[in-house]
Amino acid sequence: MLIMENIRLALMSLKANKMRALLTMLGIIIGISSVIGIMTVGDSLTEKVNSSLGGMGLSTLSVGLNLRKDENGNYPENYPEPQDKDFYTVEMLKKYQETFPEIVKGFAINKNAGAGELSAGSKHTAITVVGGTKDYLETNRKKYVAGELFSIPMMQNGSQVIIISNKAAKELYGDNVDLNAIIGNEVQASLDNKFFNYTIVGVYELDESPYEQLFGSGRSSDAYIPYKTAAKLTHTTCIQSFDVIIDATVNGADFGQKTQQFFERYYKHNPNFTAYAFSMAAAMDSISGMMNSITAAIAVIAGIALLVGGIGVMNIMLVSITERTREIGTRKALGAPNSSIRLQFVVEAVVICIIGGIIGVILGILMGKVGASLMNTECVISAKSILLSLGSSMGIGVFFGYYPANKAAKMDPIEALRYE
């Protein structure tokens, strides 16, 4: 008997028992939609992480200060403020670059120049001013919606120029501000009761996605000035933390350890602080490791849901063949061979599972889209996961449909015809 006839037959029998069919499919729907949902979110997240770290991430190390633990391995109760003597110095960085000349390509350094208020005319907004080197500002990958990054002369001279967020611009100039028109405007910053005048050269767009709020470092109040300007402002050249731009071919995690060992020598006798180096590559590994374990956990849950769904399908098929015993007997009397009866019921189970699978894929994609939009990322739907889902639905149908179908096929036609 033709497979198309069987599919038509299966659809007709499902149509006759819509509610039952839907309940039967539920396990399959839940299993498949959770697989598709988590895979879509995972793929989207990986894509996001890769694209946001792609420029700098895989080839940078972050170096900073850590509080020293006491002999019991606890952090001190009173956090000491780092003093100038605790910070990294330009000499240390020079020495470091001389030690690893092949690997260290540059430093992205930022300096906290203080927090306070920014005002234009009568309006104010809270501000945290960060001084950054060229490498820092370039690898920070802000999206500029007006103006541009500081020019090299501005950096070298330590000019009084500033880059603010679009949110800060709106607070200063109103919601309907033309961002391009404010480029070149003078603003006044009051930091620690001292006043500085800056010229706006750029406006960046604040990433307000939940993803950025969870994993990002951006604050809406962040404004950037050249590193030299910040150094002049704070009257110090010492460095609290910095990023090292390293050769992309070097193993970041290994070189991170070497870097930490290098700087720890300077802090051997420091009672309060130690050096630490943090590799984005290692962080990436831990993020993807975390994603993998989440995926594995969901896969196990989905597997259980699919198993339960499959057993549900088997159960309903057993009920179905019992209800249709006379039909089976009649078909046999009309000359249906056992193989044709078996095929009919296997196809019915497969059709139930595939329809469940399709509903699951659609729900999963919707879930993935919601997840991706929460993270403000592009929703990446992999064809692989869809094909895998539909394939496994079909497999479940064949596997769990075979036993009831075979039972139907082996019925004695006389008994079946006599069944009430």
Next chain:
Amino acid sequence: MEERKKIIELSGIVKKFFIGSPNELTVLKGIDLTVYEGEFVAIVGASGSGKSTLMNIIGSLDRPTEGGYVLDGVKVTDCRDSELSRIRNAKIGFVFQTYNLIAKTNALMNVELPLLYAGVSGKKRSERAAELLTLVGMEDRMKHLPEELSGGQKQRVAIARAMANDPAIVLADEPTGALDSATGRLVMDIFHRLHDEQHKTIVLITHSPELAEECERVITLKDGEITGDRPGRGKAC
């Protein structure tokens, strides 16, 4: 009488149930029966006489414990299960007391079913099914589901289905048993028409002596043995 083709040849058919157990039961005790092409035969007998068992054997749904059965030149008793399916499909048209139409499936598709199992292609199937439904006067209700049809209409669809593959015999088991006498008459008339116009070989199993009398030949079964084989009034019809 000229030499007629033998359609059913039963020789020494014995059917036992629960073989080897203390309550072994011999339902058919050596049946010898020959039915010729174009005959309209009634098999009558009280319940428990072995009618149904004999029908199952003639219909190739069951195998005898002993004896030989040749149907339209094929030795059924030598066939494997898969071959029995093919014999049922090609050579036998079943008509049941309870119609046994496939629910949720319209009249046309019910009639198409034996054609489907015979591997007939879609278009030919529906043409043939429509032709058969017209023959039994059901051309107006081809798209109706069994639940939308009366008992008599259902049985007419069932007869059309039995005729689908132009079988060697039509095997009707109490076809009017569930119908009132007027509708039963209508159904019987269809069998007579199939017999008279298409010269179908028809085996009718019934416990009603009046219906049996309408046939050409009446075979009486009692306690698993043939106790009577005589012409009926049907010869004159």
